[in-house]
Amino acid sequence: MEQNKRMRILxxxxxxxxxxxxVYEAFTSRYGHAWQKLAVGPYVNGDLFSDIYSVxxxxxxxxxxxxxxxxxxxxxxxxxxxxxxxxxxxxxxxIIYRFLILAFANGRKVLNxxxxxxxxxxxxxxxxxxxxxxxxxxFLRFQELQNHILYARLVSKHHVGMxxxxxxxxxxxxxHWVIHDVERDEVWIHRxxxxxxxxxxxxxxxxxxxxxxxxxxxxxxxxxxxxxxVAILERRNPKxxxxxxxxxxxxxxPEMFTNPGR
Amino acid sequence: METIWDSHLNEKLxxxxxxxxxxxxxxxxxxxxKNGSMGTxxxxxxxxxxSFSADGRCISLLKILLTNDCxxxxxxxxxxxxxxxxxxxxxxxEVCTLTMGxxxxxxxxxxxxxxxxxxxxxxxxxxxxxxxxxxxxxYHFHGYIHVKAIPGADPQLIQQTGFLVxxxxxxxxxxxxxxxxxxxxxxxxxxxxxxxxxxxxxxTVSKHEVALYRHAQPFxxxxxxxxxxxxxxxxxxxxxxxxxxxxxxxxxxxRVFYSxxxxxxxxxxxxxxxxxxxxxxxxxxxxxxxxMRFYGFKAGELLSERQPNFNLLLDPKCDWAVxxxxxxxxxxxxxxxxxxxxxxxxxxxxxxxxxxxxxxxGLQFEDLKKMGVVLKRxxxxxxxxxxxxxxxxxxxxxxxxxxxxxxxxxxxxxxxSGDTFRQLNLFDDFxxxxxxxxxxxxxxxxxxx
Numbered sequence: 138m139e140q141n142k143r144m145r146i147l148x149x150x151x152x153x154x155x156x157x158x159x160v161y162e163a164f165t166s167r168y169g170h171a172w173q174k175l176a177v178g179p180y181v182n183g184d185l186f187s188d189i190y191s192v193x194x195x196x197x198x199x200x201x202x203x204x205x206x207x208x209x210x211x212x213x214x215x216x217x218x219x220x221x222x223x224x225x226x227x228x229x230x231x232i233i234y235r236f237l238i239l240a241f242a243n244g245r246k247v248l249n250x251x252x253x254x255x256x257x258x259x260x261x262x263x264x265x266x267x268x269x270x271x272x273x274x275x276f277l278r279f280q281e282l283q284n285h286i287l288y289a290r291l292v293s294k295h296h297v298g299m300x301x302x303x304x305x306x307x308x309x310x311x312x313h314w315v316i317h318d319v320e321r322d323e324v325w326i327h328r329x330x331x332x333x334x335x336x337x338x339x340x341x342x343x344x345x346x347x348x349x350x351x352x353x354x355x356x357x358x359x360x361x362x363x364x365x366x367v368a369i370l371e372r373r374n375p376k377x378x379x380x381x382x383x384x385x386x387x388x389x390x391p392e393m394f395t396n397p398g399r
Numbered sequence: 400m401e402t403i404w405d406s407h408l409n410e411k412l413x414x415x416x417x418x419x420x421x422x423x424x425x426x427x428x429x430x431x432x433k434n435g436s437m438g439t440x441x442x443x444x445x446x447x448x449x450s451f452s453a454d455g456r457c458i459s460l461l462k463i464l465l466t467n468d469c470x471x472x473x474x475x476x477x478x479x480x481x482x483x484x485x486x487x488x489x490x491x492x493e494v495c496t497l498t499m500g501x502x503x504x505x506x507x508x509x510x511x512x513x514x515x516x517x518x519x520x521x522x523x524x525x526x527x528x529x530x531x532x533x534x535x536x537x538y539h540f541h542g543y544i545h546v547k548a549i550p551g552a553d554p555q556l557i558q559q560t561g562f563l564v565x566x567x568x569x570x571x572x573x574x575x576x577x578x579x580x581x582x583x584x585x586x587x588x589x590x591x592x593x594x595x596x597x598x599x600x601x602x603t604v605s606k607h608e609v610a611l612y613r614h615a616q617p618f619x620x621x622x623x624x625x626x627x628x629x630x631x632x633x634x635x636x637x638x639x640x641x642x643x644x645x646x647x648x649x650x651x652x653x654r655v656f657y658s659x660x661x662x663x664x665x666x667x668x669x670x671x672x673x674x675x676x677x678x679x680x681x682x683x684x685x686x687x688x689x690x691m692r693f694y695g696f697k698a699g700e701l702l703s704e705r706q707p708n709f710n711l712l713l714d715p716k717c718d719w720a721v722x723x724x725x726x727x728x729x730x731x732x733x734x735x736x737x738x739x740x741x742x743x744x745x746x747x748x749x750x751x752x753x754x755x756x757x758x759x760x761g762l763q764f765e766d767l768k769k770m771g772v773v774l775k776r777x778x779x780x781x782x783x784x785x786x787x788x789x790x791x792x793x794x795x796x797x798x799x800x801x802x803x804x805x806x807x808x809x810x811x812x813x814x815x816s817g818d819t820f821r822q823l824n825l826f827d828d829f830x831x832x833x834x835x836x837x838x839x840x841x842x843x844x845x846x847x848x
Contacts, residue, residue: 358841372676392450
């Protein structure tokens with residue numbers, strides 16, 4: 138009968154929860170790991186020989202998977218899976234799924250087996266997400282609005298807004314701040330002294346750029362002055378600068394956008 | 400009214416950031432401190448770079464002088480008393496406004512406050528202390544602060560400041576006492592070492608206290624650092640590395656920075672203004688510094704009286720490896736961590752990954768590549784489950800030639816300024832290592848070398 142079995146593609150929502158639910162479905166369906174694939178929506182390239190199932194998002198199921206990962210593999214594994222699930226990649230669902238099959242069977246030590254492609258793939262994916270997060274810890278820029286709210290525009294390859302919100306929650310706990318992912322149209326809002334909240338497709342009544350506080354321009358100007366005078370001209374090296382601070386981050390950095398090419 | 404103050408402050412910032420730029424230290428690393436939901440800021444152990452300036456150096460801290468109005472007359476310094484430069488002084492409040500404003504906008508990771516010696520050392524140190532105290536207690540700033548300990552200041556002041564900041568540094572300025580006597584008459588070496596020793600002892604005491612009592616205040620938790628100017632006086636690399644080694648072991652320094660001398664003053668005792676800063680040499684010193692701190696090398700292994708300077712063509716690790724072919728090749732599957740670290744092309748990360756991965760199964764050369772090993776360098780020095788990457792002659796000359804053929808990944812500016820350097824030094828340096836072979840002579844003639 139095996140020959141007639143058809144491939145199943147589980148299409149899940151493009152988010153950590155979505156992928157975890159996909160994993161849950163794949164493990165509980167008992168259809169056989171070899172006959173299932175995990176793909177990340179909203180569109181999937183199907184073929185004649187496989188059926189596409191779309192997986193509903195269910196917080197409870199996702200929570201169960203997280204718990205299983207932490208207790209049966211390790212905290213570190215959950216950290217890696219979490220990071221990887223926010224990557225900008227079509228294969229991430231499949232990579233995480235294959236890794237988890239291996240890891241649930243072998244336990245925590247599997248993380249060290251860097252020579253296994255499934256493990257290496259997960260490491261690479263999570264490393265590239267964490268690298269961008271680290272970059273943006275530094276390169277994200279807030280602007281002060283009239284009502285003392287700090288507003289930051291974010292452009293990133295991977296979906297790192299949540300990690301940034303966690304970071305700034307600890308860094309600026311007594312400030313109101315907003316991190317706005319411009320391309321994905323999502324915001325992370327933080328009120329002084331409270332936990333951050335996530336809102337997708339926010340409805341700004343007024344463009345934040347028209348509400349900048351009066352001192353905003355002055356501080357940006359001072360900052361530009363500082364970055365210019367702290368450079369040693371005898372060692373001028375735009376190529377190294379570009380290598381360390383890639384151009385895709387420049388868009389919202391006040392020291393970069395008025396004098397491109399410096 | 401406000402705009403006048405704004406442009407006034409802008410002017411001060413320009414002058415005092417410019418005056419601070421020759422200080423190499425701009426790291427914000429070494430301490431992990433949660434905010435605890437009060438005030439502004441925290442610190443992250445790995446440090447965060449917030450921007451990169453036109454010279455490609457990281458900008459992490461607001462690096463400024465409190466004042467550049469100096470009463471000393473150090474020959475190499477822009478701010479020496481005899482120089483006709485613009486002078487400016489920040490008030491503590493101005494420093495706090497800038498720091499807080501920049502920090503809230505996520506421009507910076509914290510403050511690096513240095514200063515020229517204004518009136519006398521103790522007076523200057525007191526100004527620094529007041530500024531930092533204000534920042535911590537009035538503005539509730541919990542971010543990273545790095546300040547200079549002014550040599551000759553009252554030890555009491557240095558101690559009080561140390562409880563408020565994350566890192567303190569006291570610059571050694573020049574590697575030898577002789578150089579200091581000649582170029583910095585107001586800073587005898589003994590006086591420079593005194594605050595270093597004091598900070599070191601206080602750190603030891605405080606670590607002990609923090610371990611015992613929950614509310615003990617940590618003293619300079621990110622440790623102390625120092626800086627030396629390279630190329631202003633005639634020290635050899637061996638002397639410099641020995642000095643740093645002593646600083647690391649005897650003074651428990653977190654970092655020693657090397658700063659290639661940039662000619663700013665016209666003086667017969669200094670290299671002429673307009674000489675290119677010795678960037679490649681600085682780069683080699685940093686590489687060697689790394690080898691000492693993370694790779695378990697000793698200064699005496701890398702250099703000696705007979706070979707007092709680094710080979711500018713070959714990085715210190717490759718250089719060491721080709722001179723010690725007797726310890727190679729090492730077997731990746733069995734060599735211990737420190738043996739692996741000594742292999743060119745392997746770094747701390749890849750060595751760790753290898754140690755983790757080989758417990759699980761045999762490694763192939765392809766796996767090593769994925770773990771970040773630079774095989775084109777490492778291939779001469781390792782075997783993988785008894786196999787070599789490809790057959791080659793295990794011979795110093797052959798390997799050196801091949802390693803030299805690889806394009807080393809140098810920071811851009813080093814390559815640029817090093818081009819002429821490279822040609823000038825090719826024969827001197829190259830043949831320090833090995834005798835001229837018939838093969839080389841032929842290659843030179845045919846233009847291959």
